[in-house]
Amino acid sequence: MNILKQYKLNDGFLLRYQNLVCNEVIPYQKKILDDKVEGVEKSHAMENYRQAAQLLEKGKCDGEFYGMVFQDSDVAKWLEAASYSLSIKYDPELKKEIDSVIELVGRAQMSDGYLNTYFTVKEPGRQWTDLQEAHELYCAGHMIEAGVAYYESCGKDSLLKIVMKLADCIYNHFITEKAPGYPGHPEIEEALMRLYGATGEKRYMELALHFINVRGEDSDFFMKESQSRGWSVWGSWNGDKEYTLCHKPVREQMDAVGHAVRAVYLYTGMADAAYASKDKSLEEACLNLWKSIVNKRMYITGSIGSAYEGEAFTKDYHLPNDSTYGETCASVGLIFFANQMLRLQKKSEFGDVMERVLYNGLLSGMELDGKKFYYTNPLECIPGITGKAVNLRHVLEQRPAWFPCACCPPNVARLLTSIGKYIYSVEDENGCGKVWVNLFADGELNLSQYKRKIICKTKYPYGGSVNFTVTSEEGEKYLSDKFTLAVRIPSWSKKTRIYRNGKILSDHYLNIKDGYAYFTDFFLAKENIRLEFDMSIKKIYANPKVYSDNGKVAFTRGPLVYCAEGFDNDGDLLSVRIRKNPHAKVLGYNPDELSGVQKISVWAKRIKSDDNNECLYSDKKAAYEKINLILIPYYAWNNRGVNQMRVWLPQE
């Protein structure tokens, strides 16, 4: 089924974000790609394609390549997000714009299918000689995803044909001609799996599995390549094999290491390939890497990557709050990975993590107005130090408008415009439908193939009531086919009340398996399932091995992680302690603040201002006065100017 066309958001929190992406991010991004925005780093990404096309058509070009070696991927990611947005709201002008970009991309493709403007314009003849640095397969992967997206959204195969030719070119090089190597930056694995899914062409899965299987078999491949190729994109390489995830064959990799985005992109492709090829050893590898992330290397916000150096995972339980990398792209990738794991195993923990990332470490990457973006997502911001101290320069006090390396904004865009794929998993069992609800949002899924529609009404993530109505297309009568609806019960909801057609279901009547509540015996043409989650405020403690969080507490409500900002708390959070047994209460929903927010007020205490002294160290224990500390959802931080922010708060 094509969930892009069958699902739409109707209202609520995620719709606001999706609208922002469609109305702000996608048009803005196109202007950037066209170099029509003043005062930001020049993109030149479209112009690179024009130069490549000119070169191929006329044998020479009048300009040059400009930008990062992976500049092409910005165009691909825009195409992907813009395509999805057409499936949300058809816009003929945008369609025309997309078609003109596709036409240009096609003209920049060589006759053998090769497509990469960096090599065509800047480094002709050096194709495939720098897999470690040059992002050729990465850019190809993104364009393949765009081709599939446009095909799925609009039913047009114009870009699909281009990327099939590109994939065939890659197949020819690495399979037919047996060229050694694998991508320095994984991405193509998942792209090829999607291309296989869209076309049924098994060679694409074969190629994806090839890249997965040869990875790390020769862990010195990149070193040999860098020594023999005689040129380089970025100069010398430090030889860190973990950075490029080639230190071991993937099935032997037990810890999530290296560049976090590369890691989760790779794992996503692995999980997809494990599912499609029924490869149990690959599935087990995915599960090991999953556990490594979520049990030892993930922030409470779902962000991953503890170090700026290498934009990387570091070591178990090393989760510094001030120097967090937590790249927004890595959050997107972790959602991809979780979603693929859900295909392998219908367990709520994958949905739990997907939800944790989405509502916290991912949305924090975007300003509430959709106009500014974070690359890194710290859990602590102390103006004057954050962004200023030499080892914290990567952590910015404020979201900038655009990056020279503009990977994150289009990644958020492509995720939010295809959100239905993450909300629902649909499988067919002998012609009968099985639907898993992984995320909660106000919207509807039209399952015409099963003659049903699922409408979800909810005020999520602020409201804990989720109301599903499953209706028959054929009016008020009994349906005889077997149909399954399974709803994830979030692990944070300690007591969930579940109603069917208005009547509460006791445990006896509930079929809960691996965190999903299953409803399989639908008979009425209109069924109502309502879940009331436990929306009490939770005090969260980190595993004591996370030494950065020792003695600290964080607050969550529903899927939202909260934080304190100076803005609500007299500017200073550092002299504040949470009281020993703090009472915490939810304040009323305010639609006019922070694009609609419910704050939390919690019992705390603050060092009395007349008790402050200028000493760096003192044996005098400070005197405190009681206060109520105001918390806001983490995703909404830093929308009111530079100020202090903390997720983990010291507790007395």
Add this chain to the structure above:
Amino acid sequence: MNILKQYKLNDGFLLRYQNLVCNEVIPYQKKILDDKVEGVEKSHAMENYRQAAQLLEKGKCDGEFYGMVFQDSDVAKWLEAASYSLSIKYDPELKKEIDSVIELVGRAQMSDGYLNTYFTVKEPGRQWTDLQEAHELYCAGHMIEAGVAYYESCGKDSLLKIVMKLADCIYNHFITEKAPGYPGHPEIEEALMRLYGATGEKRYMELALHFINVRGEDSDFFMKESQSRGWSVWGSWNGDKEYTLCHKPVREQMDAVGHAVRAVYLYTGMADAAYASKDKSLEEACLNLWKSIVNKRMYITGSIGSAYEGEAFTKDYHLPNDSTYGETCASVGLIFFANQMLRLQKKSEFGDVMERVLYNGLLSGMELDGKKFYYTNPLECIPGITGKAVNLRHVLEQRPAWFPCACCPPNVARLLTSIGKYIYSVEDENGCGKVWVNLFADGELNLSQYKRKIICKTKYPYGGSVNFTVTSEEGEKYLSDKFTLAVRIPSWSKKTRIYRNGKILSDHYLNIKDGYAYFTDFFLAKENIRLEFDMSIKKIYANPKVYSDNGKVAFTRGPLVYCAEGFDNDGDLLSVRIRKNPHAKVLGYNPDELSGVQKISVWAKRIKSDDNNECLYSDKKAAYEKINLILIPYYAWNNRGVNQMRVWLPQE
């Protein structure tokens, strides 16, 4: 007066360290310089001098320069420490060894006085063209200090003559010939001031003041230099002016910034020059920079430098415990700076800091057996993360035996072999002696010029009783000359009892000024002054702006900062919290453990082991059981194998 010859340690804590330096560090270091130690990085430092001498004598040499651009300074620092050690215990073999090194150094000096083996052997003709990177003036400064040290210790001017000729060569280049520029790594300023002190030659002070005054006047000097010179020691320069402390003229520098060692070396020279030239604006600049360090940028251990990147100061109150740089050399330099500040202003805060650094962040740089050294001195070590996570690789789990960049061990050696200079300040007032006691150690100062001897008996830093006997050389009779003894009262001692000739002095009879107790009316030929410091255990809290220490407490006793090690505490410190009102008691002195130690036992609690779970985040508050946490002095950490360590401990 020549304090090196007039002071000696008699017993106790510091003597053990001084003996280690004389018996272990200095001979070992000489072997390193001679490339006679297997299995460590080759030094080649002596060989560089041999090559330079050969080249000058025969017009060519049979080898090459090897090592860091500042390799010469290792020889200079060894000469300085070895010279001091002769003043402690005369050793004719060592004297011969020193003389032979001096003879070689002399042979490597050019006829115009120029002395630097890197340029003589490796880069002839490029002298003085790379002041930013090449450490020429830094190496010159260290050799000048060695020349003064040998002269002061042994009364021989063989090296003094060499370094005067070198200083004259530098004077000629920068003053007579008006060459622009100033040293990238300050050191020569203080060296020239010492040379001025030893010789009375005013040109050396003039040159020191010149380097101080022109620094930062043209803040682009290094940039212009790097653009025009057409060669480089290390390749490109990032243009960070703060790193080399040339962002502003020194009198306008309000914050301690940049490379911490360069900074405190510069400030030391500035303070010395301010004292000698009675330059009030320079004194004020020193005081501003002092306040910046001790009020906002210094660890509780006295270590400085919060970032590995640039080995640098960062921002006010940014004092991370796990990624601390805290270079041992910077601790040495801060003691130099404090000591020069004491010449300008007789205030106990300078002695307080000197003591804090010495007994904590400095001695932690050396293994208790004197055979291994730390370059960085973290306040928190979590094996598995420390030294392993990519952004903590500079923080080692264990002290290595020697470094390729071997600056720290000889720096510790030269400090400990000349410790008398820091313990006592002596000034002459119209022929009468004034003596300030800044540090406490069991030893004696012979003031023959004032016909007195001061004997200090103490078990410091473990014992808080300090007993001074001031005796006349001329036997039992009254002395008519005015004599002043001023003893620092450490700020950590909240109640100090002071006895004169056995009788306690009430406040009325005490003359305390700026933290020093003054005794000026000596009449007896044998006077006894005894101070009993408050040796109670102190719970120390950091200024709340130091967010790394929020909610945490540290323990001190006397001058010692304590820490917890896993070794004494079941291997795990992360599940431990200090109780709210903790009782802390000192355990008995154990001479057989950690080279003699008194541990502390403090009320704490630990998460019950059966309450541990593998979750990364949980809403379940852990159950605790009461324990006594054992603390050891910070200087002694990591002498029993790799294990956890924490100075700042979370408190409930």
